[in-house]
Amino acid sequence: MFKDIQKKLLLKYPLLWNTKFVPLLAIGLLLHFIFFGLGYMDGTIDFSNRKNINIGTFSIMIGVLSVIIIFILWLINYFKNNALKSFYITSKYSLFFEWMQIFVICFFLVTFYIPFSVGKQFHQKSYFSFAEIKERCKIISTADLFIDGSFRQTEIDSLASGLIDSLGNTIKDEQSNNSNKNKPDYYAERVTAAYHYKDHVIFNGKKYDQFSLLNRNTFEFSVINKEEDSMNKLQVYNWLQNQNVDEIKKLMATYMSLIREHDLATNFDATKWLEITYKAPNFKDFLYIQPYLKAYETNNSYRYNDYEAIVPMKGEEKKYSQYYVQQDILKDKYDLVSNAHTNAFIDLEMLLSFLYGAFGISLLLFSFRVTSGKSWLIAVVFTGVINVVYVIFTAISGFGTLYFYLILVTILAILFYFFLIYFNKKSIQLSRIALNLSLWSYSAIIPILYFLVMEANKPDYYRFSEYEYYESPFYYWLKDNVTEMFLVNIIISISILFFSSKLLRNWRGIAAN
Known part of the structure; x- marks a missing residue:
């Protein structure tokens, strides 16, 4: 079929025949279709984490090798004939049209990763609708407050604030009089050293310890914007302060249903979870839950499945209990789906990099031709x-x-x-x-x-x-x-x-x- 097409092009459109534009365009489209399929396979998410399909590196290596072979075979045939050297009669813009064909061919050959990336994201996005993934992420995010969420930084002590203002004025004077004015890190270190934070937080007029649940963060997903995330966090804080045990039980039961749905490991149920974390009215003396399957102690530092434990805040003694849940896997997998819903299929910066790559290669070939x-x-x-x-x-x-x-x-x-x-x-x-x-x-x-x-x-x-x-x-x-x-x-x-x-x-x- 390609031979018949090439013969017709030779008679009517010799420029298209010479550049082998039609067969190369077909090969480029086929390459894109194949890599979309490979990307779709690579986008498979195993929420139980028992097996992972990761063919990204292998696919890219195969793609690069295939493109190199196609380029070599194409150039051998393309450089056989040169209308310029033969002084073949051409139109005044024929050189531009020839370059444009080279550019399109190069673009289709070097951009095989784009359909791979689109296929991967398309598959990840297909697991849940936007509304469903948003609701599930809300549950996982707020539940993290009762598992292993970090603590928010408290306010600066008022006495320390006054000292910092005084230090700021001193620094301004020094800037105008000595050589340290070009050293912003020097001044940043001095100000940071003067900071002193409170050991408590105030919520709705009540005082709580800085390491209480009412100062804990939730995990952030991209499908939940900053405002919604803050509202979700405040909602849980209000449940705790008002001792609304039924809502907390409901949250924990829903979270545990996700753990069972994805066959993830844990050694407690919603009832036990409430017992070890719900310590009203101060919500401080709760047990830290291991967010990984296994934990072992090495040189007084905790490690979980090769993940380092989060570095505790100053003054925080972070010692984990015997209880665990695979929150790390749940957050990681749902974060993939969340990002698939919020990220653009084609990033402008990535597209520009491929455009410039194809532009550079096409000019190298075109200049050799000319x-x-x-x-x-x-x-x-x-x-x-x-x-x-x-x-x-x-x-x-x-x-x-x-x-x-x-x-x-x-x-x-x-x-x-x-x-x-x-x-x-x-x-x-x-x-x-x-x-x-x-x-x-x-x-x-x-x-x-x-x-x-x-x-x-x-x-x-x-x-x-x-x-x-x-x-x-x-x-x-x-x-x-x-x-x-x-x-x-x-x-x-x-x-x-x-x-x-x-x-x-x-x-x-x-x-x-």
Whole structure:
């Protein structure tokens, strides 16, 4: 079938025939379909944790190897015929259309990981609907308060707060008079050392110990936003303070049903759980529950299934009881489903990285096609040597941005040299190397300028005020819009290539001597 299609393309669309666009596009789509299936398999979640399907690394290795083989076979056939070298009559934008076909082929071949990632997330998302996973995560999250949730930091003591204000004024005076003004870490350490936190919390007008259940955190899932998470936590706090035992029993019973549903291990039931953790009215002298299946003591530190125990807060004696439940597995598995519901299927940064990868490979192939193998190889060697030299100069000078300034000047000089030869109609031999280098580097001008402007607006000192560090608002704006800059840059780069394709076609007509 492909042979018949290629014959028709040879007669009507020789450019498509030469690039082998149709068969390569079909192979790329097949590759995407296969890796979507592999990703779907990799997205299998075993909530009991008895067996895990993890074929991600193997799939990526197979994908890379397959793409390399396909590339080699394609290039062997693609480079057999060259309309430019044969002075075949082409349209003024034919070079751009040829590059675009190369770019699309490269993009479909190098992006096999995208359908793999989409397939994996699609499978993970399919286990529960959004409403169901949100309700289940709420149960697991709030139940963590009675298992092994961390404790919130208490408020700063009022006496310590006054001392810190005094210290802040002293530090400001020192900043204006000594060399430490460029050392924000030095001041941060001094302020932190002065902090003194209360040993209790106040909830609804009542005082509780800092290590009581009414100061414990819940586990955060992405399907539950910050406001909802706080409301869920306050709801449990109110149950405890009002001694609403029925609601707590209901929460524990529902949680235990999830443990049984997924066949996870525990050595207590909801009744025993309530007995060992519900210690009204202070809710302090409860038993710590091991959130893992097994625990053993080694050198007075606790480890659970190769997980380190959470480091206790200062003053907290965290000693676990004999009771355990596989909360770690439950949180880990449901976190996967939660993230699958909230994460985008295709991340913009990841898509841009593949776009730039395909763009770079396509320009390497296109420049080889337009110029010659010898000039292409010389350009590669020159690029390697000049980068090594610039890195050495930058290291010796100690000026971190010198490398980028040198690269920018070099790119502009190469572009100037190429256009000088082109407009003066000098020998084409003199400009082949410059053309290769120009095609590889022109798209780097905007990013280099962008980061140099960022560096120029980055403050060389930090202003200490109210114990925070401040930077230039324009610097922050540039920093927050790096992704958008790369998106705009690739659009501009493709547009430049479109308008310069006629120039490249005319460049081929310059005499060789």
